[in-house]
Amino acid sequence: MxxxxxxxxxxxxxxxxxxxxxxxxxxxxxxxxxxxxxxxxxxxxxxxxxxxxxxxxxxxxxxxxxxxxxxxxxxxxxxxxxxxxxxxxxxxxxxxxxxxxxxxxxxxxPGVSSLFAAAAALKVELTAPGVSQTVIVTRAPGRTPMPEGEDLRALARHRSTLALFLSAARLREAVAALVEGGYAPDTPAAIVYRASWPDEMVLRGTLSEMPRLAREAGITRQAIVLVGKALDPALKGPQGPTSSLYDPSFSHLFRRGRKDGR
Ligand SMILES: C[S@@+](CC[C@H](N)C(=O)[O-])C[C@H]1O[C@@H](n2cnc3c(N)ncnc32)[C@H](O)[C@@H]1O
Incomplete structure:
Protein backbone atom coordinates (compact mmCIF):
# COMPACT_ATOMS: atom_id res chain seq x y z
CA MET A 1 0.00 0.00 0.00
CA PRO A 110 -3.43 25.02 6.03
CA GLY A 111 -1.21 27.21 8.16
CA VAL A 112 -1.07 30.73 9.58
CA SER A 113 0.47 32.86 6.86
CA SER A 114 3.12 35.42 7.77
CA LEU A 115 0.64 37.96 6.38
CA PHE A 116 -1.64 37.34 9.34
CA ALA A 117 1.22 37.19 11.83
CA ALA A 118 2.30 40.60 10.49
CA ALA A 119 -1.23 42.00 10.88
CA ALA A 120 -1.29 40.63 14.43
CA ALA A 121 2.07 42.22 15.25
CA LEU A 122 0.71 45.54 13.98
CA LYS A 123 -2.63 45.06 15.78
CA VAL A 124 -4.57 46.12 12.68
CA GLU A 125 -7.76 45.04 10.95
CA LEU A 126 -6.74 44.67 7.30
CA THR A 127 -10.34 45.12 6.17
CA ALA A 128 -11.40 48.22 8.12
CA PRO A 129 -15.09 49.02 7.36
CA GLY A 130 -15.47 51.92 4.95
CA VAL A 131 -11.69 52.19 4.56
CA SER A 132 -10.63 49.05 2.73
CA GLN A 133 -12.60 45.88 2.08
CA THR A 134 -9.93 44.39 -0.15
CA VAL A 135 -6.49 42.98 0.54
CA ILE A 136 -4.10 42.59 -2.38
CA VAL A 137 -1.42 39.97 -1.73
CA THR A 138 1.46 40.52 -4.10
CA ARG A 139 5.20 40.97 -4.47
CA ALA A 140 7.77 43.06 -6.31
CA PRO A 141 8.95 41.38 -9.49
CA GLY A 142 12.11 39.36 -9.07
CA ARG A 143 13.30 36.26 -10.85
CA THR A 144 9.60 35.38 -10.99
CA PRO A 145 8.13 37.88 -13.48
CA MET A 146 4.73 39.48 -12.79
CA PRO A 147 1.93 38.24 -15.05
CA GLU A 148 0.24 40.80 -17.28
CA GLY A 149 -2.05 43.16 -15.37
CA GLU A 150 -0.34 42.51 -12.02
CA ASP A 151 2.27 45.22 -12.28
CA LEU A 152 2.48 47.11 -8.96
CA ARG A 153 1.45 50.33 -10.73
CA ALA A 154 -1.76 48.65 -11.91
CA LEU A 155 -2.51 47.13 -8.49
CA ALA A 156 -1.92 50.49 -6.78
CA ARG A 157 -4.90 51.94 -8.62
CA HIS A 158 -7.19 50.22 -6.10
CA ARG A 159 -5.54 51.91 -3.11
CA SER A 160 -6.78 48.98 -1.00
CA THR A 161 -4.76 47.30 1.75
CA LEU A 162 -1.76 45.75 0.01
CA ALA A 163 0.74 43.19 1.30
CA LEU A 164 4.14 42.77 -0.31
CA PHE A 165 5.85 39.41 0.17
CA LEU A 166 9.42 38.68 -0.99
CA SER A 167 10.15 42.34 -1.65
CA ALA A 168 12.30 43.65 1.23
CA ALA A 169 15.40 43.83 -0.96
CA ARG A 170 13.62 45.78 -3.72
CA LEU A 171 11.62 48.29 -1.73
CA ARG A 172 12.85 51.42 -3.49
CA GLU A 173 11.55 50.25 -6.87
CA ALA A 174 8.40 48.76 -5.35
CA VAL A 175 7.45 51.93 -3.47
CA ALA A 176 8.18 54.10 -6.52
CA ALA A 177 5.80 51.92 -8.56
CA LEU A 178 3.09 52.02 -5.88
CA VAL A 179 3.25 55.82 -5.65
CA GLU A 180 3.29 56.16 -9.42
CA GLY A 181 0.24 53.90 -9.56
CA GLY A 182 -1.91 55.83 -7.09
CA TYR A 183 -0.98 55.54 -3.41
CA ALA A 184 -0.19 58.87 -1.77
CA PRO A 185 3.41 58.94 -0.48
CA ASP A 186 2.06 59.53 3.04
CA THR A 187 -0.16 56.41 3.01
CA PRO A 188 0.31 54.51 6.29
CA ALA A 189 2.65 51.55 5.86
CA ALA A 190 4.71 49.13 7.94
CA ILE A 191 7.41 46.53 7.66
CA VAL A 192 7.19 43.45 9.85
CA TYR A 193 10.43 41.49 9.96
CA ARG A 194 10.33 37.86 11.16
CA ALA A 195 6.79 38.12 12.51
CA SER A 196 6.27 35.89 15.58
CA TRP A 197 10.00 35.08 15.95
CA PRO A 198 11.86 36.23 19.11
CA ASP A 199 13.69 38.88 17.04
CA GLU A 200 10.51 40.21 15.36
CA MET A 201 10.82 43.86 14.33
CA VAL A 202 7.95 46.22 13.51
CA LEU A 203 8.68 49.46 11.66
CA ARG A 204 5.81 51.88 11.04
CA GLY A 205 5.75 55.00 8.93
CA THR A 206 4.51 56.28 5.61
CA LEU A 207 4.83 54.46 2.32
CA SER A 208 7.63 56.75 1.12
CA GLU A 209 9.61 56.07 4.31
CA MET A 210 9.62 52.29 3.90
CA PRO A 211 12.82 51.91 1.81
CA ARG A 212 14.83 54.06 4.24
CA LEU A 213 13.43 52.31 7.32
CA ALA A 214 14.27 48.90 5.86
CA ARG A 215 17.77 50.02 4.84
CA GLU A 216 18.53 51.54 8.25
CA ALA A 217 17.37 48.36 10.02
CA GLY A 218 19.32 46.16 7.59
CA ILE A 219 16.16 44.29 6.52
CA THR A 220 16.52 42.55 3.15
CA ARG A 221 14.49 39.36 3.66
CA GLN A 222 11.84 37.60 5.77
CA ALA A 223 9.66 40.69 5.92
CA ILE A 224 6.13 41.63 4.92
CA VAL A 225 5.36 45.18 3.91
CA LEU A 226 1.80 46.31 4.49
CA VAL A 227 0.38 49.43 2.89
CA GLY A 228 -2.95 51.19 3.13
CA LYS A 229 -5.24 53.45 5.12
CA ALA A 230 -6.38 50.44 7.17
CA LEU A 231 -3.03 50.74 8.98
CA ASP A 232 -3.82 54.23 10.25
CA PRO A 233 -3.62 54.07 14.09
CA ALA A 234 -6.32 56.79 14.26
CA LEU A 235 -8.89 54.21 13.08
CA LYS A 236 -8.79 52.70 16.57
CA GLY A 237 -9.81 56.03 18.08
CA PRO A 238 -13.38 56.94 19.10
CA GLN A 239 -14.13 58.41 15.67
CA GLY A 240 -12.97 55.26 13.87
CA PRO A 241 -15.32 53.15 11.70
CA THR A 242 -17.51 50.39 13.15
CA SER A 243 -18.85 47.23 11.57
CA SER A 244 -22.49 46.79 10.52
CA LEU A 245 -22.53 43.25 11.86
CA TYR A 246 -22.70 44.24 15.53
CA ASP A 247 -24.72 47.41 15.00
CA PRO A 248 -27.78 47.18 17.32
CA SER A 249 -30.15 48.11 14.45
CA PHE A 250 -28.71 45.55 11.99
CA SER A 251 -30.79 42.35 11.53
CA HIS A 252 -29.22 39.14 10.32
CA LEU A 253 -29.71 35.39 10.51
CA PHE A 254 -28.74 35.16 14.19
CA ARG A 255 -30.06 38.40 15.65
CA ARG A 256 -33.03 40.71 15.07
CA GLY A 257 -31.97 44.36 15.02
CA ARG A 258 -33.71 46.81 17.36
CA LYS A 259 -35.57 49.70 15.71
CA ASP A 260 -34.49 52.16 18.41
CA GLY A 261 -30.87 51.23 17.64
CA ARG A 262 -30.11 50.51 21.34
C1 LIG B 1 8.65 31.75 0.16
S1 LIG B 1 7.59 32.98 0.84
C2 LIG B 1 6.59 31.97 1.86
C3 LIG B 1 5.33 32.63 2.36
C4 LIG B 1 4.52 31.71 3.26
N1 LIG B 1 3.91 30.66 2.47
C5 LIG B 1 3.46 32.43 4.07
O1 LIG B 1 2.25 32.15 3.89
O2 LIG B 1 3.82 33.24 4.92
C6 LIG B 1 8.69 33.78 1.92
C7 LIG B 1 8.28 35.22 2.18
O3 LIG B 1 7.23 35.23 3.13
C8 LIG B 1 7.40 36.30 4.01
N2 LIG B 1 7.64 35.74 5.35
C9 LIG B 1 7.78 34.45 5.69
N3 LIG B 1 7.88 34.31 7.03
C10 LIG B 1 7.81 35.57 7.54
C11 LIG B 1 7.79 36.10 8.86
N4 LIG B 1 7.86 35.32 9.92
N5 LIG B 1 7.68 37.44 8.99
C12 LIG B 1 7.56 38.25 7.93
N6 LIG B 1 7.55 37.81 6.66
C13 LIG B 1 7.66 36.49 6.47
C14 LIG B 1 8.55 37.13 3.51
O4 LIG B 1 8.03 38.09 2.61
C15 LIG B 1 9.36 36.09 2.79
O5 LIG B 1 10.18 36.70 1.81
Whole structure:
Protein backbone atom coordinates (compact mmCIF):
# COMPACT_ATOMS: atom_id res chain seq x y z
CA MET A 1 0.00 0.00 0.00
CA UNK A 2 1.36 3.46 -0.86
CA UNK A 3 1.74 6.05 1.86
CA UNK A 4 0.48 9.59 1.93
CA UNK A 5 2.04 13.06 1.74
CA UNK A 6 0.81 15.92 3.90
CA UNK A 7 1.70 19.43 2.79
CA UNK A 8 1.73 21.17 6.13
CA UNK A 9 1.57 24.91 6.74
CA UNK A 10 4.17 25.45 9.47
CA UNK A 11 3.04 29.00 10.28
CA UNK A 12 5.17 32.13 10.43
CA UNK A 13 7.79 30.92 12.93
CA UNK A 14 6.57 30.57 16.49
CA UNK A 15 5.66 26.89 17.05
CA UNK A 16 2.68 28.09 19.13
CA UNK A 17 1.12 29.14 15.83
CA UNK A 18 1.06 25.62 14.38
CA UNK A 19 -2.42 24.19 13.98
CA UNK A 20 -3.47 21.21 16.09
CA UNK A 21 -3.64 19.18 12.87
CA UNK A 22 -0.11 20.18 11.88
CA UNK A 23 1.18 19.00 15.27
CA UNK A 24 -0.66 15.69 14.88
CA UNK A 25 0.73 15.09 11.38
CA UNK A 26 4.25 15.96 12.56
CA UNK A 27 3.95 13.52 15.45
CA UNK A 28 2.93 10.72 13.05
CA UNK A 29 5.19 11.31 10.03
CA UNK A 30 7.91 8.80 9.12
CA UNK A 31 9.64 11.32 6.85
CA UNK A 32 9.74 15.10 7.30
CA UNK A 33 10.94 17.54 4.64
CA UNK A 34 11.06 21.09 5.96
CA UNK A 35 11.85 24.52 4.52
CA UNK A 36 14.78 25.06 6.89
CA UNK A 37 15.47 28.64 5.74
CA UNK A 38 12.10 29.90 7.06
CA UNK A 39 10.84 27.40 9.66
CA UNK A 40 12.02 27.24 13.28
CA UNK A 41 13.94 24.13 14.40
CA UNK A 42 11.50 24.14 17.34
CA UNK A 43 8.79 23.08 14.88
CA UNK A 44 10.84 20.14 13.68
CA UNK A 45 11.53 19.16 17.29
CA UNK A 46 7.88 18.07 17.40
CA UNK A 47 8.60 15.19 14.98
CA UNK A 48 9.03 11.61 16.10
CA UNK A 49 12.60 11.02 17.34
CA UNK A 50 13.03 8.25 14.74
CA UNK A 51 11.61 10.29 11.84
CA UNK A 52 13.85 10.83 8.83
CA UNK A 53 14.27 14.62 8.61
CA UNK A 54 15.49 16.55 5.54
CA UNK A 55 16.02 20.33 5.18
CA UNK A 56 14.77 21.40 1.76
CA UNK A 57 16.87 24.59 1.38
CA UNK A 58 19.84 22.66 -0.03
CA UNK A 59 17.75 20.24 -2.13
CA UNK A 60 16.65 20.55 -5.76
CA UNK A 61 13.06 20.12 -6.95
CA UNK A 62 13.98 16.65 -8.27
CA UNK A 63 15.56 15.60 -4.96
CA UNK A 64 12.49 16.71 -2.99
CA UNK A 65 10.25 14.86 -5.44
CA UNK A 66 12.33 11.69 -5.14
CA UNK A 67 12.21 11.83 -1.33
CA UNK A 68 8.43 12.23 -1.29
CA UNK A 69 7.63 9.63 -3.94
CA UNK A 70 10.23 7.15 -2.66
CA UNK A 71 8.92 7.26 0.91
CA UNK A 72 5.27 7.12 -0.15
CA UNK A 73 6.04 4.12 -2.40
CA UNK A 74 7.32 2.35 0.73
CA UNK A 75 4.00 3.02 2.44
CA UNK A 76 5.39 5.82 4.62
CA UNK A 77 3.71 9.00 5.79
CA UNK A 78 5.52 12.15 4.65
CA UNK A 79 5.11 15.64 6.14
CA UNK A 80 6.29 18.27 3.68
CA UNK A 81 6.48 21.50 5.71
CA UNK A 82 6.05 24.84 3.99
CA UNK A 83 6.37 28.11 5.89
CA UNK A 84 3.20 30.07 6.63
CA UNK A 85 0.39 28.69 4.50
CA UNK A 86 1.42 26.31 1.70
CA UNK A 87 -0.79 28.06 -0.88
CA UNK A 88 1.25 31.28 -0.90
CA UNK A 89 4.61 31.67 -2.65
CA UNK A 90 5.83 28.12 -2.13
CA UNK A 91 6.59 25.30 -4.50
CA UNK A 92 3.27 23.59 -3.87
CA UNK A 93 2.08 23.35 -7.46
CA UNK A 94 5.10 21.47 -8.80
CA UNK A 95 5.16 19.17 -5.75
CA UNK A 96 1.46 18.29 -6.14
CA UNK A 97 2.03 17.68 -9.86
CA UNK A 98 4.71 15.07 -9.13
CA UNK A 99 2.41 13.26 -6.71
CA UNK A 100 -0.52 13.35 -9.14
CA UNK A 101 1.69 11.84 -11.83
CA UNK A 102 2.82 9.10 -9.45
CA UNK A 103 -0.73 8.44 -8.21
CA UNK A 104 0.22 9.27 -4.61
CA UNK A 105 -2.45 10.57 -2.25
CA UNK A 106 -1.86 13.92 -0.58
CA UNK A 107 -3.62 16.37 1.70
CA UNK A 108 -2.97 20.02 2.50
CA UNK A 109 -2.95 21.23 6.09
CA PRO A 110 -3.43 25.02 6.03
CA GLY A 111 -1.21 27.21 8.16
CA VAL A 112 -1.07 30.73 9.58
CA SER A 113 0.47 32.86 6.86
CA SER A 114 3.12 35.42 7.77
CA LEU A 115 0.64 37.96 6.38
CA PHE A 116 -1.64 37.34 9.34
CA ALA A 117 1.22 37.19 11.83
CA ALA A 118 2.30 40.60 10.49
CA ALA A 119 -1.23 42.00 10.88
CA ALA A 120 -1.29 40.63 14.43
CA ALA A 121 2.07 42.22 15.25
CA LEU A 122 0.71 45.54 13.98
CA LYS A 123 -2.63 45.06 15.78
CA VAL A 124 -4.57 46.12 12.68
CA GLU A 125 -7.76 45.04 10.95
CA LEU A 126 -6.74 44.67 7.30
CA THR A 127 -10.34 45.12 6.17
CA ALA A 128 -11.40 48.22 8.12
CA PRO A 129 -15.09 49.02 7.36
CA GLY A 130 -15.47 51.92 4.95
CA VAL A 131 -11.69 52.19 4.56
CA SER A 132 -10.63 49.05 2.73
CA GLN A 133 -12.60 45.88 2.08
CA THR A 134 -9.93 44.39 -0.15
CA VAL A 135 -6.49 42.98 0.54
CA ILE A 136 -4.10 42.59 -2.38
CA VAL A 137 -1.42 39.97 -1.73
CA THR A 138 1.46 40.52 -4.10
CA ARG A 139 5.20 40.97 -4.47
CA ALA A 140 7.77 43.06 -6.31
CA PRO A 141 8.95 41.38 -9.49
CA GLY A 142 12.11 39.36 -9.07
CA ARG A 143 13.30 36.26 -10.85
CA THR A 144 9.60 35.38 -10.99
CA PRO A 145 8.13 37.88 -13.48
CA MET A 146 4.73 39.48 -12.79
CA PRO A 147 1.93 38.24 -15.05
CA GLU A 148 0.24 40.80 -17.28
CA GLY A 149 -2.05 43.16 -15.37
CA GLU A 150 -0.34 42.51 -12.02
CA ASP A 151 2.27 45.22 -12.28
CA LEU A 152 2.48 47.11 -8.96
CA ARG A 153 1.45 50.33 -10.73
CA ALA A 154 -1.76 48.65 -11.91
CA LEU A 155 -2.51 47.13 -8.49
CA ALA A 156 -1.92 50.49 -6.78
CA ARG A 157 -4.90 51.94 -8.62
CA HIS A 158 -7.19 50.22 -6.10
CA ARG A 159 -5.54 51.91 -3.11
CA SER A 160 -6.78 48.98 -1.00
CA THR A 161 -4.76 47.30 1.75
CA LEU A 162 -1.76 45.75 0.01
CA ALA A 163 0.74 43.19 1.30
CA LEU A 164 4.14 42.77 -0.31
CA PHE A 165 5.85 39.41 0.17
CA LEU A 166 9.42 38.68 -0.99
CA SER A 167 10.15 42.34 -1.65
CA ALA A 168 12.30 43.65 1.23
CA ALA A 169 15.40 43.83 -0.96
CA ARG A 170 13.62 45.78 -3.72
CA LEU A 171 11.62 48.29 -1.73
CA ARG A 172 12.85 51.42 -3.49
CA GLU A 173 11.55 50.25 -6.87
CA ALA A 174 8.40 48.76 -5.35
CA VAL A 175 7.45 51.93 -3.47
CA ALA A 176 8.18 54.10 -6.52
CA ALA A 177 5.80 51.92 -8.56
CA LEU A 178 3.09 52.02 -5.88
CA VAL A 179 3.25 55.82 -5.65
CA GLU A 180 3.29 56.16 -9.42
CA GLY A 181 0.24 53.90 -9.56
CA GLY A 182 -1.91 55.83 -7.09
CA TYR A 183 -0.98 55.54 -3.41
CA ALA A 184 -0.19 58.87 -1.77
CA PRO A 185 3.41 58.94 -0.48
CA ASP A 186 2.06 59.53 3.04
CA THR A 187 -0.16 56.41 3.01
CA PRO A 188 0.31 54.51 6.29
CA ALA A 189 2.65 51.55 5.86
CA ALA A 190 4.71 49.13 7.94
CA ILE A 191 7.41 46.53 7.66
CA VAL A 192 7.19 43.45 9.85
CA TYR A 193 10.43 41.49 9.96
CA ARG A 194 10.33 37.86 11.16
CA ALA A 195 6.79 38.12 12.51
CA SER A 196 6.27 35.89 15.58
CA TRP A 197 10.00 35.08 15.95
CA PRO A 198 11.86 36.23 19.11
CA ASP A 199 13.69 38.88 17.04
CA GLU A 200 10.51 40.21 15.36
CA MET A 201 10.82 43.86 14.33
CA VAL A 202 7.95 46.22 13.51
CA LEU A 203 8.68 49.46 11.66
CA ARG A 204 5.81 51.88 11.04
CA GLY A 205 5.75 55.00 8.93
CA THR A 206 4.51 56.28 5.61
CA LEU A 207 4.83 54.46 2.32
CA SER A 208 7.63 56.75 1.12
CA GLU A 209 9.61 56.07 4.31
CA MET A 210 9.62 52.29 3.90
CA PRO A 211 12.82 51.91 1.81
CA ARG A 212 14.83 54.06 4.24
CA LEU A 213 13.43 52.31 7.32
CA ALA A 214 14.27 48.90 5.86
CA ARG A 215 17.77 50.02 4.84
CA GLU A 216 18.53 51.54 8.25
CA ALA A 217 17.37 48.36 10.02
CA GLY A 218 19.32 46.16 7.59
CA ILE A 219 16.16 44.29 6.52
CA THR A 220 16.52 42.55 3.15
CA ARG A 221 14.49 39.36 3.66
CA GLN A 222 11.84 37.60 5.77
CA ALA A 223 9.66 40.69 5.92
CA ILE A 224 6.13 41.63 4.92
CA VAL A 225 5.36 45.18 3.91
CA LEU A 226 1.80 46.31 4.49
CA VAL A 227 0.38 49.43 2.89
CA GLY A 228 -2.95 51.19 3.13
CA LYS A 229 -5.24 53.45 5.12
CA ALA A 230 -6.38 50.44 7.17
CA LEU A 231 -3.03 50.74 8.98
CA ASP A 232 -3.82 54.23 10.25
CA PRO A 233 -3.62 54.07 14.09
CA ALA A 234 -6.32 56.79 14.26
CA LEU A 235 -8.89 54.21 13.08
CA LYS A 236 -8.79 52.70 16.57
CA GLY A 237 -9.81 56.03 18.08
CA PRO A 238 -13.38 56.94 19.10
CA GLN A 239 -14.13 58.41 15.67
CA GLY A 240 -12.97 55.26 13.87
CA PRO A 241 -15.32 53.15 11.70
CA THR A 242 -17.51 50.39 13.15
CA SER A 243 -18.85 47.23 11.57
CA SER A 244 -22.49 46.79 10.52
CA LEU A 245 -22.53 43.25 11.86
CA TYR A 246 -22.70 44.24 15.53
CA ASP A 247 -24.72 47.41 15.00
CA PRO A 248 -27.78 47.18 17.32
CA SER A 249 -30.15 48.11 14.45
CA PHE A 250 -28.71 45.55 11.99
CA SER A 251 -30.79 42.35 11.53
CA HIS A 252 -29.22 39.14 10.32
CA LEU A 253 -29.71 35.39 10.51
CA PHE A 254 -28.74 35.16 14.19
CA ARG A 255 -30.06 38.40 15.65
CA ARG A 256 -33.03 40.71 15.07
CA GLY A 257 -31.97 44.36 15.02
CA ARG A 258 -33.71 46.81 17.36
CA LYS A 259 -35.57 49.70 15.71
CA ASP A 260 -34.49 52.16 18.41
CA GLY A 261 -30.87 51.23 17.64
CA ARG A 262 -30.11 50.51 21.34
C1 LIG B 1 8.65 31.75 0.16
S1 LIG B 1 7.59 32.98 0.84
C2 LIG B 1 6.59 31.97 1.86
C3 LIG B 1 5.33 32.63 2.36
C4 LIG B 1 4.52 31.71 3.26
N1 LIG B 1 3.91 30.66 2.47
C5 LIG B 1 3.46 32.43 4.07
O1 LIG B 1 2.25 32.15 3.89
O2 LIG B 1 3.82 33.24 4.92
C6 LIG B 1 8.69 33.78 1.92
C7 LIG B 1 8.28 35.22 2.18
O3 LIG B 1 7.23 35.23 3.13
C8 LIG B 1 7.40 36.30 4.01
N2 LIG B 1 7.64 35.74 5.35
C9 LIG B 1 7.78 34.45 5.69
N3 LIG B 1 7.88 34.31 7.03
C10 LIG B 1 7.81 35.57 7.54
C11 LIG B 1 7.79 36.10 8.86
N4 LIG B 1 7.86 35.32 9.92
N5 LIG B 1 7.68 37.44 8.99
C12 LIG B 1 7.56 38.25 7.93
N6 LIG B 1 7.55 37.81 6.66
C13 LIG B 1 7.66 36.49 6.47
C14 LIG B 1 8.55 37.13 3.51
O4 LIG B 1 8.03 38.09 2.61
C15 LIG B 1 9.36 36.09 2.79
O5 LIG B 1 10.18 36.70 1.81
Missing amino acids: TGKVYFVGAGPGDPDLLTVRAVRVLAEADVVIWADSLISPEVVALCRSDAQVHGSASLTREEIAALMTGAAAEGKTVARLHSGDPSLYGALLEEMRVLDEAGIEYEIV
